[in-house]
Amino acid sequence: MAIPGGYIRSANGLGAVLREKNSSSSKALATIPDGETVEIIEVLDRRSKVQYDNLIGFVLNDLIDYGTPENSTPVGDQTENNEAVVICLSRRTALELYDACAASLGLGVD
Numbered sequence: 001m002a003i004p005g006g007y008i009r010s011a012n013g014l015g016a017v018l019r020e021k022n023s024s025s026s027k028a029l030a031t032i033p034d035g036e037t038v039e040i041i042e043v044l045d046r047r048s049k050v051q052y053d054n055l056i057g058f059v060l061n062d063l064i065d066y067g068t069p070e071n072s073t074p075v076g077d078q079t080e081n082n083e084a085v086v087i088c089l090s091r092r093t094a095l096e097l098y099d100a101c102a103a104s105l106g107l108g109v110d
Contacts, residue, residue, distance in 0.1 A: 006040040006050065008032045009065045016063040018055060022047050029057045038064065 008016045015033040019026040022044060030052065032038065038050040038059065047058040 006038045006048075006064045006066055008034055008036050008038065008059070008063055010034055010063050016059045018050070018052055018057040018059055019047075020057055022049075022058045026058070029055050032059065040064065040066075 010016060013034055015031050015036070017028050018030045018032055020029055021027075032052050036052065038052045040048050040050050041056065042049040043061070044058075047060055048064055050057065050059050050064070
């Protein structure tokens with residue numbers, strides 16, 4: 001299942017390199033500018049498989065945020081259980097997101 005709403009945010013403002021394979025030595029397909037939206041196809045340990053325009057490739061998780069620039073959660077700061085993150089992804093505040101996730105996972109949070 002694809003995860004909509006990811007966008008690129010780099011510390012240096014240079015964007016992110018979209019690579020053909022899940023490797024830093026893989027061919028660069030494009031440079032995605034800061035603020036551009038990507039569709040997150042799969043979250044992996046260090047990189048995520050994403051679609052940008054008509055290209056599919058891999059981008060470092062540290063350079064992808066969920067949501068919008070004003071209300072985002074970096075992929076690298078997610079829980080270890082990526083399945084729960086996929087189920088609960090939204091553009092809500094952290095507390096609203098936690099409550100929604102807890103409820104959908106049956107944790108009984110009041």
